[in-house]
Amino acid sequence: MIGIVEAFSPSYAQARTKFLEAAAAAGLSIESHAHPLQGRDGEDLAMDVVRDGPADAKKLLIVSSACHGVEGYCGSGVQVFALHDAEWRAKARDAGVATLYIHALNPYGFSHVRRFTHENVDLNRNFQDFSKPLPVNTAYREVQPLLLPEQWPPGPENQAAVAEYIATKGEAAWQAAISQGQHEFPQGVFFGGTEPTWSNRTLRQVLRQHGAAASKIAWIDLHTGLGPSGHGERIYAGNDNAVAVARARAWWDGGGATPVTSIYDGSSTSAFLTGLMWTSIYDECPHAEYTGIAMEYGTVPVLDVMNAIRAEQWLQLHPETPADKAAQIKAQMLAAFYTDTDVWKGQIISQARQSMFQAVNGLTV
Incomplete structure (x- = not known):
């Protein structure tokens, strides 16, 4: 087991090392997708993928970090802690749920303390059909x-x-x-870009490979920067479909204690957004029933x-x-996306862990 504070890191390079070491200690194989550029300190960059569970599992939980680069300082800590968490791993394993950890969706932004990719694109606005006219803001x-x-x-x-x-x-x-x-x-x-970014293309490849056998897929995408400090808002991440929204709320709302908000009904701290990353799951895994949230942790005031x-x-x-x-x-x-205090880190881990247990329970209903 690792301590909560020790699961977090002061740099991408250290975060990646901790993630890879945690996977190795758990006896799990590592799939690294090398990024074309180097990090802030000359280190190699990669989207690292670790699957904890059989390749043919019918129930799959995705836990991803650093869609918005700098937010990986938080998300990586969650993933590292989870890989060391024997109780959590046993819970998923006994339920027949495979967990797919995608570490550093945007490794360049993570390393260089940027929100955006090396193409200056907000990855979570980049999932558009670029063959059609793009939305005008x-x-x-x-x-x-x-x-x-x-x-x-x-x-x-x-x-x-x-x-x-x-x-x-x-x-x-x-x-x-x-x-x-x-x-x-x-x-x-x-900026949402005018073509798919490296991270967009690489993520789609990962989803096709690891989602092929799954009939049910849950996704918790870890974010920071909105809401009260330390509070994890569960924001519904899926199509505007009443059945899917109801399913997400049944899984994650904790009987009202941890409500699931939505950009569709105005209940979220997030504005209505376009080109969101979760749309890729419908493209790459159309055979699976998908249910997802963005876990959005507060840091400092939005302005x-x-x-x-x-x-x-x-x-x-x-x-x-x-x-x-x-x-x-x-x-x-x-500082806008990562609060470097023991109290905040404890809040992050406890709420992430709760949401992961909730996801396993939902997948096995």
């Missing part, structure tokens, strides 16, 4: 001139314009305009999160930035 078009000013921190004029927008239209409108996803500004934030994303994107556009200022921006970015 007119609200983003309106705020784009405000998001990335020439100087950082923003000057008084920019701050006043942002404050006026929020005062006039509301904080939720500001969040929605920015975060919904957009395909018009490649150097902007929350602070948005400002951290803006600052980090500004840094990408200004590589001439002095090292001390760049380090400050990266530290701000990490």
